[in-house]
Amino acid sequence: MRGFQTFNPQLNDFNPIKYCSSTYEEVELALEKSQKAFLSYSKTSPTLRSELLLQITQELETAKSTIEAFYCSESGLSNARFEIEFTRTIFQLTSFSDFLLNNWKQLETYTPASQNLPSLRKKPRAIGPVLVMGSSNFPLAYSTIGGDSVAALAAGCSVVVKAHPMHVGTSLEVSNCILSALRKLNLEEGIFQHLIDDGFQVATQLITDARIQAVGFTGSIRGGRAIMDLASKRKSPIPVFAEMGSANPVVFLENGYEEKINHFAPLFAGSICNDAGQFCTKPGLFFIPKSEKGNELTTRLIEEVIEYTSFYMLHPSIQNNFELLKKERESLAANSWIEKKGKLKPLQGRQAILQVDVKEFLAHNQLQEEVFGPFALIISYENSVELKTCLAKLGGQLTGSIVGDSSKSPDFDEVVDLLALKVGRIILNGIPTGVRVDDAMNHGGPYPASSDSRFTAVGTQSITRFLRNLTFQNFD
Amino acid sequence: MRGFQTFNPQLNDFNPIKYCSSTYEEVELALEKSQKAFLSYSKTSPTLRSELLLQITQELETAKSTIEAFYCSESGLSNARFEIEFTRTIFQLTSFSDFLLNNWKQLETYTPASQNLPSLRKKPRAIGPVLVMGSSNFPLAYSTIGGDSVAALAAGCSVVVKAHPMHVGTSLEVSNCILSALRKLNLEEGIFQHLIDDGFQVATQLITDARIQAVGFTGSIRGGRAIMDLASKRKSPIPVFAEMGSANPVVFLENGYEEKINHFAPLFAGSICNDAGQFCTKPGLFFIPKSEKGNELTTRLIEEVIEYTSFYMLHPSIQNNFELLKKERESLAANSWIEKKGKLKPLQGRQAILQVDVKEFLAHNQLQEEVFGPFALIISYENSVELKTCLAKLGGQLTGSIVGDSSKSPDFDEVVDLLALKVGRIILNGIPTGVRVDDAMNHGGPYPASSDSRFTAVGTQSITRFLRNLTFQNFD
Numbered sequence: 001m002r003g004f005q006t007f008n009p010q011l012n013d014f015n016p017i018k019y020c021s022s023t024y025e026e027v028e029l030a031l032e033k034s035q036k037a038f039l040s041y042s043k044t045s046p047t048l049r050s051e052l053l054l055q056i057t058q059e060l061e062t063a064k065s066t067i068e069a070f071y072c073s074e075s076g077l078s079n080a081r082f083e084i085e086f087t088r089t090i091f092q093l094t095s096f097s098d099f100l101l102n103n104w105k106q107l108e109t110y111t112p113a114s115q116n117l118p119s120l121r122k123k124p125r126a127i128g129p130v131l132v133m134g135s136s137n138f139p140l141a142y143s144t145i146g147g148d149s150v151a152a153l154a155a156g157c158s159v160v161v162k163a164h165p166m167h168v169g170t171s172l173e174v175s176n177c178i179l180s181a182l183r184k185l186n187l188e189e190g191i192f193q194h195l196i197d198d199g200f201q202v203a204t205q206l207i208t209d210a211r212i213q214a215v216g217f218t219g220s221i222r223g224g225r226a227i228m229d230l231a232s233k234r235k236s237p238i239p240v241f242a243e244m245g246s247a248n249p250v251v252f253l254e255n256g257y258e259e260k261i262n263h264f265a266p267l268f269a270g271s272i273c274n275d276a277g278q279f280c281t282k283p284g285l286f287f288i289p290k291s292e293k294g295n296e297l298t299t300r301l302i303e304e305v306i307e308y309t310s311f312y313m314l315h316p317s318i319q320n321n322f323e324l325l326k327k328e329r330e331s332l333a334a335n336s337w338i339e340k341k342g343k344l345k346p347l348q349g350r351q352a353i354l355q356v357d358v359k360e361f362l363a364h365n366q367l368q369e370e371v372f373g374p375f376a377l378i379i380s381y382e383n384s385v386e387l388k389t390c391l392a393k394l395g396g397q398l399t400g401s402i403v404g405d406s407s408k409s410p411d412f413d414e415v416v417d418l419l420a421l422k423v424g425r426i427i428l429n430g431i432p433t434g435v436r437v438d439d440a441m442n443h444g445g446p447y448p449a450s451s452d453s454r455f456t457a458v459g460t461q462s463i464t465r466f467l468r469n470l471t472f473q474n475f476d
Numbered sequence: 477m478r479g480f481q482t483f484n485p486q487l488n489d490f491n492p493i494k495y496c497s498s499t500y501e502e503v504e505l506a507l508e509k510s511q512k513a514f515l516s517y518s519k520t521s522p523t524l525r526s527e528l529l530l531q532i533t534q535e536l537e538t539a540k541s542t543i544e545a546f547y548c549s550e551s552g553l554s555n556a557r558f559e560i561e562f563t564r565t566i567f568q569l570t571s572f573s574d575f576l577l578n579n580w581k582q583l584e585t586y587t588p589a590s591q592n593l594p595s596l597r598k599k600p601r602a603i604g605p606v607l608v609m610g611s612s613n614f615p616l617a618y619s620t621i622g623g624d625s626v627a628a629l630a631a632g633c634s635v636v637v638k639a640h641p642m643h644v645g646t647s648l649e650v651s652n653c654i655l656s657a658l659r660k661l662n663l664e665e666g667i668f669q670h671l672i673d674d675g676f677q678v679a680t681q682l683i684t685d686a687r688i689q690a691v692g693f694t695g696s697i698r699g700g701r702a703i704m705d706l707a708s709k710r711k712s713p714i715p716v717f718a719e720m721g722s723a724n725p726v727v728f729l730e731n732g733y734e735e736k737i738n739h740f741a742p743l744f745a746g747s748i749c750n751d752a753g754q755f756c757t758k759p760g761l762f763f764i765p766k767s768e769k770g771n772e773l774t775t776r777l778i779e780e781v782i783e784y785t786s787f788y789m790l791h792p793s794i795q796n797n798f799e800l801l802k803k804e805r806e807s808l809a810a811n812s813w814i815e816k817k818g819k820l821k822p823l824q825g826r827q828a829i830l831q832v833d834v835k836e837f838l839a840h841n842q843l844q845e846e847v848f849g850p851f852a853l854i855i856s857y858e859n860s861v862e863l864k865t866c867l868a869k870l871g872g873q874l875t876g877s878i879v880g881d882s883s884k885s886p887d888f889d890e891v892v893d894l895l896a897l898k899v900g901r902i903i904l905n906g907i908p909t910g911v912r913v914d915d916a917m918n919h920g921g922p923y924p925a926s927s928d929s930r931f932t933a934v935g936t937q938s939i940t941r942f943l944r945n946l947t948f949q950n951f952d
Contacts, residue, residue, distance in 0.1 A: 111916040239930065
């Protein structure tokens with residue numbers, strides 16, 4: 001029996017509880033229960049599923065302080081951040097609850113018989129048992145009862161969660177809330193299964209099992225791709241929605257920001273540094289013109305980043321990886337390397353910023369890759385040709401931001417077009433972090449930002465990841 | 477330079493024209509043009525794309541008799557079938573043309589700014605250049621300007637067609653119509669590229685090229701899976717929609733058909749035999765009760781099938797494969813093997829039917845696999861337990877049909893539930909062939925019926941296979 005502990009970044013020590021990874025037999029049993037529960041749960045009314053989601057919010061509210069204690073001690077995230085993420089998690093549950101009551105019926109399409117043609121009624125249908133992998137950086141909103149689980153439960157899928165090993169305690173507390181809600185509504189407990197592992201064994205067993213019909217994942221490109229590969233090699237391949245890496249480019253156009261340097265420099269510094277930059281939409285690449293005002297902005301942005309508060313990172317392994325990637329970046333252009341100085345607590349992420357010109361940027365492909373943590377790269381460009389050359393070379397991204405003024409920038413439309421080819425969301429004169437939970441939100445993007453650019457991970461439309469259609473012909 | 481000819485099943489001889497497979501350089505050029513054309517075409521208005529689709533219908537109407545001559549001489553399909561498929565192809569084009577005018581805007585979602593939250597506008601966006609592989613059995617409706625190409629062009633994708641080698645002449649004629657329509661609307665010819673190959677070289681080059689962003693395919697499980705595997709191993713994996721094999725089970729419940737044996741026996745015999753059963757929805761498995769009336773139905777169905785007209789098969793290779801699979805089936809249960817006797821033209825498909833009991837059916841897994849051609853398997857079941865055991869063992873299917881009466885059959889709901897787990901469409905008291913082109917139609921199903929059960933290949937909703945979303949934040 002393998003055992004492991006979660007880690008408290010604030011105390012720089014392991015938390016006392018020892019967790020055991022689920023055994024092969026436990027996983028097998030969970031799959032069996034999940035499959036069985038799917039058969040009945042997928043036939044429940046949208047109203048009942050709506051009630052379930054609301055009941056889960058009540059259970060979460062009741063357990064809130066316990067969850068908070070685990071959340072903070074297992075992630076190093078602050079109580080303030082807990083409040084934000086808790087509120088968001090509740091909002092996601094109530095959004096889907098409302099969707100089931102008000103919009104589920106609209107997913108149905110009916111065409112009456114006419115002449116010799118039969119009547120058709122197309123209905124949405126849960127795809128099957130769904131595996132949700134907890135994510136490291138959102139112990140609530142993208143984990144046990146995060147966006148993927150809520151969308152899958154709303155669709156009528158049974159859910160098997162593989163808890164993220166960095167916050168198993170939080171995950172177990174949340175899991176208990178879900179199980180309690182199921183019991184109160186007299187629903188099978190098999191609808192929600194919770195498994196634990198600090199390695200890849202449990203996940204591999206789950207992904208390759210014929211009973212699992214879809215996977216939801218938020219994390220690294222390496223992790224997401226490994227899941228995609230396992231899923232596509234199955235006898236019956238299954239859809240994987242993986243929201244993976246993104247460097248989230250920010251373009252300062254040649255004109256349009258000059259009067260607002262004092263506004264944008266601290267705004268973007270916060271977007272880079274808050275919660276140690278551990279967000280999928282953290283802006284990591286800044287294209288800034290080489291000009292008097294551009295240089296002023298660059299200087300201000302660097303200052304603001306370096307002076308920003310340092311936040312705890314989620315786990316020593318994440319901090320180690322951050323330091324490793326920083327060293328790699330530093331070695332590429334050491335002369336323009338700027339890092340926060342002074343004494344920090346052991347687990348606080350030491351923010352850094354690197355400035356390169358376009359030639360250097362284009363010479364080193366890894367410079368455009370995501371660094372998970374409070375780091376950003378500034379690419380100083382001479383002219384719009386250089387800028388557009390860089391944008392054309394970018395890989396898929398969750399977001400791209402533009403700072404400027406469409407009326408003053410002759411390149412505005414072209415830059416929008418170039419970004420549009422690469423990203424899932426374009427932000428004008430604003431920061432990419434703080435993803436609004438809404439049906440007009442698109443959270444996803446061309447590979448490797450996500451595994452399938454046709455779907456979103458945020459908003460109730462994310463339910464389509466876990467729904468298929470079934471047409472009933474001649475049934476009326 | 478490899479050269480090959482198409483084959484005329486009616487004359488049992490090759491057609492005179494010799495076609496050359498596209499070279500590596502030609503494919504490369506097509507990809508380059510397609511990529512370039514995508515950049516402008518993806519920005520065109522839905523109105524312009526709607527006009528393009530209508531213009532294509534006009535060009536097809538003008539070239540109709542030439543297309544018809546190629547179509548019949550390259551497929552062995554009749555002039556009557558040509559008319560049906562041509563009409564369907566035109567209907568698909570006009571449906572999407574209407575969709576672009578009336579429904580495209582509804583794909584957009586807008587949420588205004590409120591409090592501290594930004595405004596969001598989510599817009600559909602063409603996924604990129606799409607590869608469409610022509611299918612053997614629908615030279616028009618699922619090939620060069622078939623469902624996949626029309627959906628992709630409507631979405632704003634440039635399209636690269638790899639013509640099916642069995643009907644290259646038809647494909648070239650249709651391709652000319654599309655190019656002519658593009659010219660008349662002053663659109664880049666690169667929007668539509670037409671390539672030829674009688675092997676897998678061109679397809680492999682296309683699928684593995686980074687510029688191709690999605691694939692549409694209709695054909696065998698083996699072919700579809702090969703494409704899925706190539707696509708999922710790319711550096712940037714891409715979505716593949718493959719509509720593949722299906723045995724299309726038909727369940728006669730214990731009660732409810734007895735008065736209509738004379739109606740159902742010839743109806744299903746036609747569905748098995750028409751156009752030599754070369755349809756993805758041809759019913760291939762019949763579950764019929766062992767009872768006086770069930771046996772009467774079995775006898776009648778066998779008679780009707782054996783006495784049915786024999787149709788030409790599409791190509792000697794398809795006929796060879798059909799004969800091979802028939803021999804395999806015959807060897808499994810030779811004593812109940814019934815095949816049409818007498819002299820047929822060389823390329824006419826000789827229909828056959830095999831009757832087994834449930835024990836035999838469950839003992840040989842290959843009995844549930846599709847046989848492409850005029851063949852069906854009758855599984856005589858003793859009771860509803862046997863029936864349900866069989867249904868639970870089935871793989872993914874495009875369709876499942878039920879003959880019976882919900883008010884008279886205690887098992888009705890359970891059989892619907894069992895089929896619902898396996899199929900994309902359930903037909904009550906009707907045949908699965910003749911797929912109505914409509915938005916309430918679902919043409920697809922769990923693997924291996926299709927590569928992704930969340931999408932349909934028929935109806936304007938099939939456009940979602942080739943669309944992603946892009947959200948504009950703060951743009952108003």
